[in-house]
Amino acid sequence: MKMKSILAVLATAMTAAVSVTAFASGGPEIKYAGATASRTDLESLQRGARLFVNHCLNCHSAQYVRYKTLMDLNLTEDQVKQNLMFGAEKIGETMKTSIRPADAKEWFGAVPPDLSVMARSYTTEKLAGYLRSFYQDESRPTGWNNLVSPNIGMPHALAELSGPTKLVTKSFTVDGKELKTDHDAEGKAKGEFIAAGTMASFEHHSKKVDGKTINTYVVNTIANAGPGAMTPQQYDHAVADLVNFMDFIGEPHKAKRVQIGILMMFLLAFLLVAAYALKKEYWRDVH
Numbered sequence: 001m002k003m004k005s006i007l008a009v010l011a012t013a014m015t016a017a018v019s020v021t022a023f024a025s026g027g028p029e030i031k032y033a034g035a036t037a038s039r040t041d042l043e044s045l046q047r048g049a050r051l052f053v054n055h056c057l058n059c060h061s062a063q064y065v066r067y068k069t070l071m072d073l074n075l076t077e078d079q080v081k082q083n084l085m086f087g088a089e090k091i092g093e094t095m096k097t098s099i100r101p102a103d104a105k106e107w108f109g110a111v112p113p114d115l116s117v118m119a120r121s122y123t124t125e126k127l128a129g130y131l132r133s134f135y136q137d138e139s140r141p142t143g144w145n146n147l148v149s150p151n152i153g154m155p156h157a158l159a160e161l162s163g164p165t166k167l168v169t170k171s172f173t174v175d176g177k178e179l180k181t182d183h184d185a186e187g188k189a190k191g192e193f194i195a196a197g198t199m200a201s202f203e204h205h206s207k208k209v210d211g212k213t214i215n216t217y218v219v220n221t222i223a224n225a226g227p228g229a230m231t232p233q234q235y236d237h238a239v240a241d242l243v244n245f246m247d248f249i250g251e252p253h254k255a256k257r258v259q260i261g262i263l264m265m266f267l268l269a270f271l272l273v274a275a276y277a278l279k280k281e282y283w284r285d286v287h
Ligand code: HEC
Pocket: 052, 055, 056, 057, 058, 059, 060, 104, 108, 109, 110, 111, 112, 113, 115, 118, 122, 127, 130, 131, 149, 151, 152, 153, 154, 155, 157, 158
């Protein structure tokens, strides 16, 4: 009886998982490829911290993070105070924002969410994609839109670094003869329209016309529309540093925890061997 109900719960969970996947494959597929940075690279984390305090804290808070945590990045208290603390006095203070929630709501139509654990809920890959996919759009109140989070209320906070950006949409149709499989068509789109490292979304529609399948592929890419303070490659790496830092504040003790985990595994393995030896010792005279 009990086993049966457990199985029933499992079956429901699996059906739910399958239907979510089916839904996701219907929308545009986002291609996230871009630069990545390592959690053990302290210089990357320091660069990320600088970007974060200069460009994000104006509107967002990180209220579960104390400035003191930044000393874990091999920085002295003075270095943190002089280079990374604006609007705060004590190293033990949390990262607050100066914007009032009511003002933000009026200006952007939404209150900027707290960024303390954003890298965990949003995932680092998606976060980097989001920060690389702002494009100019006159129809939006802020003048900006976003490929990963369409019609978001946030303007492009790093526009001075990336320079102006625009959305480029290309679509092509194949009748199923020229390119036999979806796979070939995707390869063509990726090869011809998407430069390596570019943010892109990829959509596939197919319909039947006179018994023939017509496949349409729509490819959206973000392209530079003018120079910024950084080249597209430098900007890509800067975003990787920033996201690396946001991953760090979301879980500052991750690296340490992994070390402790490995140590525990060794300890358990040792105990297992010891217990086995002990068992053999006890039973030797019995057998
Ligand atoms: C000018 C104010 C402003 C600045 C500066 C700013 N943001 Fe935002 N951000 C917002 C607002 C407003 C929202 C909520 C928009 C909405 O829900 O429509 C938001 C939402 C977000 C979201 C959630 C997006 C989603 O899909 O829900 C993330 C992630 C984010 N911001 C990250 C950042 C990072 C990282 C920086 C620094 C590079 C930054 N923001 C700088 C105003 C700002």
